Amino acid sequence: MDSKTPSTTHLTDAQRIDWLRLIRSDNVGPRTFRSLVNHFGSARSALERLPELARRGGAARPGRICSEEDARAEFAASQRLGVALLAPGEDGYPPRLAEIDDAPPLLGVRGVRDVLMRPLIAIVGSRNASGAGLKFAGTLARDLGEAGFVIASGLARGIDQAAHRASIASGTVAVLAGGHDKIYPPEHEGLLVEILEAGGTAISEMPLGHVPRARDFPRRNRLISGVALGVVVVEAAHRSGSLITARIAAEQGREVFAVPGSPLDPRAAGTNDLIKQGATLTTEASDVVNMVEPIMGRPIELREPENDSLSHEPDAGDRARIVGLLGPSPILLDDLVRMAGTSAAIVRIVLLELELAGRLERHGGGLVSLI
C-alpha cells in the first residue's frame, strides 16, 4: 500500500443510497456534492434541501432529483455485475484519488480491490501509435510491474492497450469513461475480461448504461492521473488527449513523465513539448521509479473540510450582490469573496444555489462563471 492512511470510512447501506441519489441528481458534480454534504451535514439533509436551494438560485424548472428507487436499482444492478460503489476513505478507493479536488463521491470498482491500494503509475499515449511506441509502452509497463507498480490506463487502442497487456500479470487498472457495462472501444471487452480474470480492476464514476460521449474522456482522464503517483506519456501529437491528461496530472500535483522522440516524428511533438515544459524525460523504468520513490513515503494529505456552519444563510441582498459580480468571464472565488464584502461561507452557499439551478459553471483552479 502506498498510503500511510488506513481506510477510515465505512458507509452504511442507507448512507450509500443517499450518496448515490445525491451524486446522480441534476447539476450535482463531485465539488457540489462535497459542498452540500459539508454544509448540510449529510447527503440525506442535502437531498431534502435541494429543491429549495435550486429555486433560490433561480432555476427555471426544478432539476431532477434521483429517487430512492432509481438509486436502489443502480446499486442492485452494480452488485450483479460485481461493481462496488465505494466512497473516499473506504477500502478499495484509491487513496491518492481521494486527495483530488473533484474526487468522485462514489467510485464504481469492478474486480479485485487490492491493486487499487498499491502504488500506481499511469501510462497513456496515442491511439494511433507507432510500432516503436507500442513496443516501448509494453517494455515500460512490464518493467514497472516488476518493480512493484500497478499500471493504470484508459483501455483505448494503441498505447493504452499495450500498457494494459504488458501488466496483466503484475496488476493493471482500466479507467473507464462510460458505465461498467458500456466498454469503449467495444472490441476491448475481451481485454477487460482478461484484466479482471488476472486480478486487475476497472473503475468508473459513471452509472451503468452510460455510453461515453466525447466530453466524458477529458473528465475520465482526471481519474487516470488521480489514482497514480505519476503519468507517463509515451507518444502524443500536438493537441492530443494525452496532453490534457498530462496537464491535469500537473494540476493535481502528480509527476509527469514523457518519452522523447525525433523532432521529425509528429507523434513525438507533444511529448517533446512536455519535456521542454518540465516533464521528466523517460527512456526506462528507473527514470520513473527514481522520481516517485521519495513521494511514496509521504503521507497522503486529506482535504480540509470547509466547516460551513448552518447559521450562515444568505439574504436577498447577498444573492443580488454576488450574482451581479458574476458574468460569463470566469472569476476567482477568492476575488469574488473579497468584492462581495461578505463571508466566504455566504458566497459558497449562493454559488451552490446557482449551481443547483444550472446557472453556474466551475472551471477548476477556483474559477467560476455564470452560464
Added chain:
Amino acid sequence: MDSKTPSTTHLTDAQRIDWLRLIRSDNVGPRTFRSLVNHFGSARSALERLPELARRGGAARPGRICSEEDARAEFAASQRLGVALLAPGEDGYPPRLAEIDDAPPLLGVRGVRDVLMRPLIAIVGSRNASGAGLKFAGTLARDLGEAGFVIASGLARGIDQAAHRASIASGTVAVLAGGHDKIYPPEHEGLLVEILEAGGTAISEMPLGHVPRARDFPRRNRLISGVALGVVVVEAAHRSGSLITARIAAEQGREVFAVPGSPLDPRAAGTNDLIKQGATLTTEASDVVNMVEPIMGRPIELREPENDSLSHEPDAGDRARIVGLLGPSPILLDDLVRMAGTSAAIVRIVLLELELAGRLERHGGGLVSLI
C-alpha cells in the same frame, strides 16, 4: 559581433615569431605558454629561460626549442596558404575562444575573418548518422543561419557535414584537428573549398603538416565549443565523441543543447542522456535562439593575469617539498599550495619547471599529477 570587447591586441612580427617558437617548443601547451609569459613578461624572455627551467625540473635531456628559422618557415608557409596566425584579442580571433582556460596562444585562421567575430553556434553529432538526423542537422543549421548565427562544426562525416553544407551561404567555420594542409577526412577537401569560397573559414591550432591522430580530436573539440555560445548535439550514441564535446562545453560554461530521439534508437541514447543531465531539449532553432540571446549581450570576461612577480624564485627546499607532495594521482593545485606551505607563485613556478621537463601532467579543473 557578439562581444562587447573590441580587438585590443596587435602583435608585432617579431613578437609573433617569438610566440610561435614558444608554443611550438616541447612540453609547452596553451596553459604553460600563458604561465611562462605571465611569469617572464614576454615569450622572448621565456624562450631564453626554457633550458634552465627544464633542467631545474629534472629533465633527463633538454626538450627541443623551436628555432627562429623553423618558426619563420611555418609563418611563411602559412601565409602562402592564406592562414593568419592570430593571438587572443586580435581581430579575427573568436572573442569567446579567448575566454577559455587553454585558449590557443596562436590560432591559424584561413578564410574571411569576419565570421569568427559574429555569434557562433556549434552543431555536432554522429559520423554514422541516420537520415532523419542528417535532415534535422541541415534544417537547424539553415534556420540558425537565417537567424544570424554562424555555424561551427568539425568537418567530419555525418552530422558535421550536413551542418556545414546547410550553412555555407550564411556562414560556417570548420574546426580542424590537424594542420590546415592535412584535411580529415580527405574526401571533405572539396567541402572545405566550398566553405572558403563562400566566405567561411577554417581554424586550427596545429602546425602545417600535422596529420591528425586520434588524441587530437578531443583536444580539437574544446575549440568547437570554445568559439561558440552553445553546442547542439544532434545524434550521439553512448560514449561517443560528441558527448566529450558536450562535457567540455559545459565545463567552459557554454550552453548545451541536445536533440531527443526514441528510447529504442541507440543513436539517441547519448542525446537523451544529455537532456536528463540538464541539456536543453531542442527540436527547432528557436529553442537555441531563446536560450543564447540573453547571453549575447553580456560582455566577455577576460581572464585575470596571474601577475607573478619575478622576485619569487623557488629554492631547492621548495622544489623537493612540492615534488614530494606530487604523485601519479591527480591533486588540486589549491590543495598543493596549502600543503606546500609556500606561496602560490612559488608552486606555479616549480610546476612550470616540471612541465617543461616533461614530468607533469595537467588534467583540467586545476588537477595536476606527476608522469
